[in-house]
Amino acid sequence: MDIIGNYSKSFYVFVNVYHRDTYVERVRGESPNDYNDRMIRVAALWYNKHLDDKIKVLLLSSDEANKAKAINEGIPTMSLEQYVSGLNNITLTDKLSNRTCMVEETSKEPIFPPHLTPAKIHQGIKSGKLMQGTFFASSDNFLEGNVFVEGQEKNILLQGRENLNRAINGDIVAIQILPESQWSAPANLVLADYDDLDLENNLNNVEKPKEKYPTGQVVGIIRKKWRQYCGIIQHSLVENATRHLFVPAEKKIPKIRIETRQYDKLKDQRVIVSIDTWPRTSRYPLGHFVRSLGKIGEREAENEVILLEHDVPHSKFSDEVLGCLPKETWTISAADFVGRKDFRDLDICSVDPPGCTDIDDALHCMPLDNGNFQVGVHIADVTHFVKPGTAIDLEASQRATTVYLTGRRIDMVPGLLSSNLCSLRGGEERLAFSCVWEMTPNADIVNSTYTKSVIKSKAAMTYDQAQLIIDDQNQDNSIALGLRQLNKFAKILKQRRIEAGALVLASPEIRFLVDNETRDPLDVEVKQLKETNSMVEEFMLLANVEVAKKIHSDFPEFAVLRRHPKPPPSNFESLIKAAAHLGVELNVDTSRDLANSLDKAVKLDNPFFNTMLRILATRCMLQAVYFASGTKTYEEFLHYGLAAPIYTHFTSPIRRYADVMVHRLLAVSVAVDNTTPEMLDKRKIEALCQNLNTRTRMSAYAERASVALNTHIFFRGKIRDEEGYILYVRKNALQILIPKYGLEGTLFLSPRKGQLQAATFIYNEEEQTQRCGEIVFRTFDPVSVQLSLDSSNVQHERIVLKLVKPEIPNFSVPSITASVIAVQQPQKNPLEPCDSPCEPQLKKAKI
Numbered sequence: 143m144d145i146i147g148n149y150s151k152s153f154y155v156f157v158n159v160y161h162r163d164t165y166v167e168r169v170r171g172e173s174p175n176d177y178n179d180r181m182i183r184v185a186a187l188w189y190n191k192h193l194d195d196k197i198k199v200l201l202l203s204s205d206e207a208n209k210a211k212a213i214n215e216g217i218p219t220m221s222l223e224q225y226v227s228g229l230n231n232i233t234l235t236d237k238l239s240n241r242t243c244m245v246e247e248t249s250k251e252p253i254f255p256p257h258l259t260p261a262k263i264h265q266g267i268k269s270g271k272l273m274q275g276t277f278f279a280s281s282d283n284f285l286e287g288n289v290f291v292e293g294q295e296k297n298i299l300l301q302g303r304e305n306l307n308r309a310i311n312g313d314i315v316a317i318q319i320l321p322e323s324q325w326s327a328p329a330n331l332v333l334a335d336y337d338d339l340d341l342e343n344n345l346n347n348v349e350k351p352k353e354k355y356p357t358g359q360v361v362g363i364i365r366k367k368w369r370q371y372c373g374i375i376q377h378s379l380v381e382n383a384t385r386h387l388f389v390p391a392e393k394k395i396p397k398i399r400i401e402t403r404q405y406d407k408l409k410d411q412r413v414i415v416s417i418d419t420w421p422r423t424s425r426y427p428l429g430h431f432v433r434s435l436g437k438i439g440e441r442e443a444e445n446e447v448i449l450l451e452h453d454v455p456h457s458k459f460s461d462e463v464l465g466c467l468p469k470e471t472w473t474i475s476a477a478d479f480v481g482r483k484d485f486r487d488l489d490i491c492s493v494d495p496p497g498c499t500d501i502d503d504a505l506h507c508m509p510l511d512n513g514n515f516q517v518g519v520h521i522a523d524v525t526h527f528v529k530p531g532t533a534i535d536l537e538a539s540q541r542a543t544t545v546y547l548t549g550r551r552i553d554m555v556p557g558l559l560s561s562n563l564c565s566l567r568g569g570e571e572r573l574a575f576s577c578v579w580e581m582t583p584n585a586d587i588v589n590s591t592y593t594k595s596v597i598k599s600k601a602a603m604t605y606d607q608a609q610l611i612i613d614d615q616n617q618d619n620s621i622a623l624g625l626r627q628l629n630k631f632a633k634i635l636k637q638r639r640i641e642a643g644a645l646v647l648a649s650p651e652i653r654f655l656v657d658n659e660t661r662d663p664l665d666v667e668v669k670q671l672k673e674t675n676s677m678v679e680e681f682m683l684l685a686n687v688e689v690a691k692k693i694h695s696d697f698p699e700f701a702v703l704r705r706h707p708k709p710p711p712s713n714f715e716s717l718i719k720a721a722a723h724l725g726v727e728l729n730v731d732t733s734r735d736l737a738n739s740l741d742k743a744v745k746l747d748n749p750f751f752n753t754m755l756r757i758l759a760t761r762c763m764l765q766a767v768y769f770a771s772g773t774k775t776y777e778e779f780l781h782y783g784l785a786a787p788i789y790t791h792f793t794s795p796i797r798r799y800a801d802v803m804v805h806r807l808l809a810v811s812v813a814v815d816n817t818t819p820e821m822l823d824k825r826k827i828e829a830l831c832q833n834l835n836t837r838t839r840m841s842a843y844a845e846r847a848s849v850a851l852n853t854h855i856f857f858r859g860k861i862r863d864e865e866g867y868i869l870y871v872r873k874n875a876l877q878i879l880i881p882k883y884g885l886e887g888t889l890f891l892s893p894r895k896g897q898l899q900a901a902t903f904i905y906n907e908e909e910q911t912q913r914c915g916e917i918v919f920r921t922f923d924p925v926s927v928q929l930s931l932d933s934s935n936v937q938h939e940r941i942v943l944k945l946v947k948p949e950i951p952n953f954s955v956p957s958i959t960a961s962v963i964a965v966q967q968p969q970k971n972p973l974e975p976c977d978s979p980c981e982p983q984l985k986k987a988k989i
Contacts, residue, residue, distance in 0.1 A: 158185045179208040186217050200225065236402045236431040239418045250423035254307050257362040263316045266361075272316050273298065274364055279311040279394035282872075283329055289317050289358065296712070299355045301326055307360035308420045310427070311394040312367030317358040325354040329873065368417045370432055371395055372447040375408055387426065388415045391447050393938070398429040412436055412443045414450070444851050445547060452844035454837075455541045456552045466534035467558050468527065474571050474596060478526075481814045485576065486598040489620040490520055492566050493608045493678050499561040500544070500553075502794045504574075504599050505681055507624040507631075514588060515581050515627060519685040520597050522564040523573040524795040525805045528555065530818045535802075539830060542837035544797035547848035553797075560796050568602035575805055577685045585634040590688060592812050608674040629673055632680035639683070643734030643785035647760040682793040683784065689808055690790035696811040699772030700822050702803045702831065703790045706766035706781040708733075713762040720910055720921035721755065733785050750881060751922055754867050757879070765839060768800050768831040772824050800834050803827075853885060854939045857931040861958050863946055868923045871910045876919055878927055878943055889927060889943040901953035917948050928955055 145153045158164040158181060166181045182201065189199040201219045203209050212219040226234050258266070266272030275291035275298065287306060288297035298317055300306050309315050373390040376397070386405060388398040391412075398415050402408060412435040420427035435450075436443030449456045485506075492504040506518040528535050538554050545552040553560045566572050576595040580588040600621060603611075611622050612629055640646065694701040714730045721728050726743045729735040740759060745751040763783065768791075771779070781789040792808070795801035809815035820826050870877035874892040879885070891903040891912060904913045912919040919925075926947035933939050944955045 156185070161188075164188050179203075179205065179211075183208070183212050183215060183217060186212070187215060190217070232403045236400075236404060238430060240399070240401060240428040240430050252422040253303070253425055254422045255304060255359075255361075256422060257307070257360075258316065260362075263362045263364065266318075267316065272318055272361060273358070274314060274316050277309040277311065277313045277315045277360070279309075280328075281393050284393070284396070286329060287311075289315060289360075291317075294356075295710075296355055298358045299326060299328065300358060300360065301329070305357075305359040308422075308427070309360045309363065310366070310368060310396070310417070310420075311392075313363050314365040314367070315360045316362040316364055318361050319356055319358045322354075325357045327353060327355050369453075370414050370416045370450070371398070372412060372414055372435065372450050374412060374438060375400075375402070375405065377409070378405060388413070388429065389938075390415075391451055391938075397426045399424065399426045400429050400431055402431050404431075408434060410438055412438055412447055441855075445550060445848070448547065448844050448847045448851065449545075449552070452840040452847065454545050454552060454841060454844050456545075459537065459556050460533065462533035463537045464556060466528075466532050467556060468563065470558060470562075472563060474573065478573065479596060481594055482573070483576065483593045483595040485518070485520070485574070485595045486571060488518065488597070489624055490518065490597050490599050491601040491603060491608075491621055491625070492568070492599055493603050493605060493674055496604045496606070499565060500551075500796045501566045501602060502796045503678070503682060504566045504597065505624075505628055505678070507627045508620070509627075510580065513583065515583070515631075517579050517581050517628070517631065517681070519577045519681050519793070520566065520574040520595065521576070521685070521793050521801075521805075522566055522796050523575050523594060523805070524555065524559065524564050524802055525575075525809065525815075526573050527559055527564065528802060530806070530820060538799050538802065540833070542799045542834045543841050545841040545844055547845065548852045550848075554799060555796065564796050566597065566599050566602070568599045571596060571598045575808065577688060579688075581631065585631045585638075587688070590692075592689070592692060592808055594809070594812075594814050605672050605674040605678075608677075609672045612674065625674075625677075628681065629677045632673075632677040635680045635684060636676060639680075639785060640737060643732060643737055645733055645737050645759070645783050645785075646740070647756045647763075647783070683786075686790055686792050687786055687788065689792040689804060690788045692811055693790065693804060693807040694771055694788060697771070697807055697821075699770070699824060700827060701771040701790070701807060702768060702800055702827060703771050703779060703788065704766055704768050704781065704800070705774065705779055705789070706783050707764045707778075708780070708782045709762055709764050713764075714759075716910070717755075717758050717762055720758075723909060723911075723920055724751075724922060726755075733782050745922075748867075748922065748924060750867055750924070753881075754869065754879065754922055758869065765835070768834045768838075770824050770827040770831060773828060798834075799830075803830065849884070853883060853941065854931055857929065857941060858933070859931075861928060861930045863926060863928050863958050866925050866927050866943075868919055868921050868925060871905075871912055871919060871921055873905045873907075876912065876925075878925065880927070880929065883929075885929075885941065887927075887929070887941045887943045889925075889945060901950050914950050914953070917950060926957070928958055 145151050146155060159166075164181075164185045166177070166184050168177045172180075182203075186199055186201040193199065198218060201212050201217050202222050202225055203212065203219060204221050204223075209219050209221070220228075223238055226238055229235075263272060263274075267274055273289075273291045273294075275289040275294075277289050277300070278287055278297075280286040280288075285302055285306070287300045287309065289300065290297050298319065300309070300317075305320075371388075371390040371392065373388055373392075376387040376389050378386055383405065384401050384403055386400055386402060388400050390396075390398065398417055400415055408431070414432040414435065415429045416432050417427045417429040435446045448454075488506045489508065490504045490506040492501050494501055502522050504520045506516075506520070508516050510516055528538060534555065541552075541554045544554045544560070555564075564572070566574065574595045574597045576591075576593055576597070578591040578593070582588060608625055611617050612625050614622075690701070690703055694703065711730060714728065718728045718730070721743065724745065726739075726745075728739045728743070730739075736759065740752070740756055743752055743755050766781065766783070776787075779788045780786070790804050791798055791800045792804045793801065795805055803821075806815065806818075806821060810817050810821070864880050864882055866878040866880045868876050869879045869886060874890060876889045876891065878887050878889050880887065901914050905911075906913065910921060925945065928944040928946050930942050930944075931939060932942045946954060946957050948954070
């Protein structure tokens with residue numbers, strides 16, 4: 143379709159049914175497939191006669207009956223495999239579906255139970271004997287997963303190879319619930335793959351917990367969620383072998399058996415592989431090579447893997463999309479002022495992170511004669527350039543969000559808009575959509591105005607710059623006075639939200655200092671939040687809430703809103719238990735109860751305890767989602783985390799398509815634009831919201847993966863001792879949080895393959911502890927660990943954690959800092975100062 147649509151390629155469609163010589167009448171009793179095959183044969187025969195053998199037309203078919211008829215009719219015919227093999231093109235041959243192995247697999251002993259036929263699955267679901275749902279593989283344990291079944295309070299647990307029965311992450315599966323005597327609970331083990339110990343035994347030896355979960359077995363795959371996967375080809379010792387194992391980058395996906403004659407070329411490459419089938423007789427699915435992405439470890443190849451694995455659209459914008467853009471020299475004309483307020487004289491400014499070029503929002507505040515204040519939130523008017531139904535609109539709706547990788551940004555709209563014409567840059571006239579409120583000194587809104595506008599920002603500041611202006615009492619210009627008043631209002635607004643039950647949660651966020659030329663991370667630091675961060679946040683939240691009320695009042699069925707469902711109490715069970723062991727009681731009945739509990743949870747001997755509690759509480763939450771207002775009751779609109787009865791996204795249209803949809807609704811509400819059929823089609827709105835939710839979730843995962851990649855690059859050749867805290871206690875490991883790097887790693891307590899048992903740890907599931915002699919490890923305990931990068935598995939480089947303190951004989955390692963000093967001291971030259979020349983010696987000692 144792409145080739146036919148590109149007129150420069152000169153490819154055309156031949157409509158055979160409207161041509162006299164190729165028209166074919168369907169005969170009585172002929173199946174649709176046979177009729178279609180006969181039409182193709184007639185067309186192929188006519189083409190060969192028409193071209194008079196100057197160009198040979200070849201019919202490709204894998205249908206043996208169709209091939210036999212074609213040969214009998216004198217039509218040159220081959221299967222796709224025969225044709226590609228005859229080209230002597232190894233790359234093309236590798237891309238063939240893995241049919242050879244499929245035939246051979248049928249002669250082996252089955253490993254998995256058979257899947258039921260579609261008819262039996264349908265009958266079983268109808269009768270209630272079977273259930274259907276989405277399969278989610280565990281990221282910690284490849285022999286475990288669960289199935290989300292609509293209407294079930296808890297997910298159905300799957301354990302063991304036979305019960306997983308060839309389900310792949312994301313598949314819609316049919317499951318049969320096992321007898322209650324066979325119900326179990328998650329193993330609480332960290333198991334990577336078949337290379338780790340005797341994992342089947344390890345899983346079976348887990349002590350049976352008191353609480354059991356409904357446990358089932360996959361009996362059929364209703365709809366496959368297979369896609370193309372990025373990864374590497376596993377190292378092979380067999381010379382000239384053509385069959386290899388592919389290791390996906392995504393840990394939830396099993397290894398895939400492929401055939402390739404290019405092992406020497408591909409062994410150090412990131413490659414893409416597609417799954418063809420998974421027979422009962424094969425431990426792994428069978429697939430084929432698609433293409434290479436580049437050398438393992440190279441930044442471009444690794445970033446490409448992240449984007450592909452998280453399904454982030456990142457191709458260049460098409461000519462059709464770019465054709466929707468104005469000229470680079472575009473400026474605001476007299477016609478653009480129609481229906482807009484002229485706010486160019488207001489002291490408007492923006493406050494953003496350093497280096498921000500896609501500036502969505504700006505603020506202003508000025509006193510009124512009656513003692514109140516005029517406060518304005520001005521948002522980039524992206525919809526002026528992105529019109530409904532255009533190529534740029536369709537592209538933005540599919541991308542849904544801008545994705546921020548370390549050192550790279552994948553824009554939702556082209557850079558001419560995101561970084562220039564829509565960005566509210568300082569000193570430049572820009573089109574905006576403005577929320578203007580009259581507020582009392584106590585931050586109460588007296589009246590509201592929503593209007594399209596023209597603004598000219600007086601300053602584009604960073605958070606640090608704005609904070610310095612606020613703190614410097616010598617500065618008393620209108621910008622400084624406005625910022626100080628906005629900051630006062632923000633504190634009042636935040637206190638009100640917290641009193642209403644809004645949660646103040648936490649996540650470990652870090653910022654890499656990157657080399658301008660190589661883009662390699664030079665250093666890492668935890669993001670420091672200032673009052674100005676909170677100031678901007680509070681006014682963005684306020685604008686989102688007020689706009690949500692406005693569009694819902696005018697469009698009660700079609701408003702695009704954002705809800706954050708209340709998490710079920712079961713989500714907090716392990717956190718409540720871990721906190722209780724430290725004498726901290728968590729009440730999770732309401733968001734206000736949880737917020738109050740978190741505020742009180744302070745331990746003087748562990749200053750990081752409260753932050754960790756909030757990090758873990760964040761992980762108990764459900765995902766916030768977009769939806770059409772007519773699909774939920776008003777009670778379901780609640781945003782649990784913000785304690786807001788109604789909420790939407792209005793303030794970031796440059797980087798979120800949800801905001802674009804909201805801008806269009808608000809424009810109709812204030813009579814500056816007309817509705818379109820799509821705006822009042824609940825089915826289309828809901829479909830767009832589902833895409834927004836998926837893209838938003840995947841972009842968050844991609845951004846985390848980018849941080850992990852840069853963390854690995856940063857740690858290459860380095861060994862560091864750092865302070866950490868225990869997040870989770872597993873049966874065979876401790877999950878450790880390293881605040882300095884915002885990093886979460888696994889400290890294994892049981893030996894990995896090839897390691898000897900050094901110390902004995904006893905796991906207590908009820909108390910969630912690990913004990914070794916007199917030393918007991920609990921969630922939230924501080925530890926000292928040694929960090930280094932293990933690159934032995936080039937597919938899954940990982941940060942290795944070793945215990946430094948508390949000291950356990952035959953398990954803990956000595957502090958690298960102490961070791962370095964011990965090595966350095968004899969080398970010190972008394973004739974040299976030891977400030978800078980000691981640095982190379984330090985690196986050498988570490989290596």
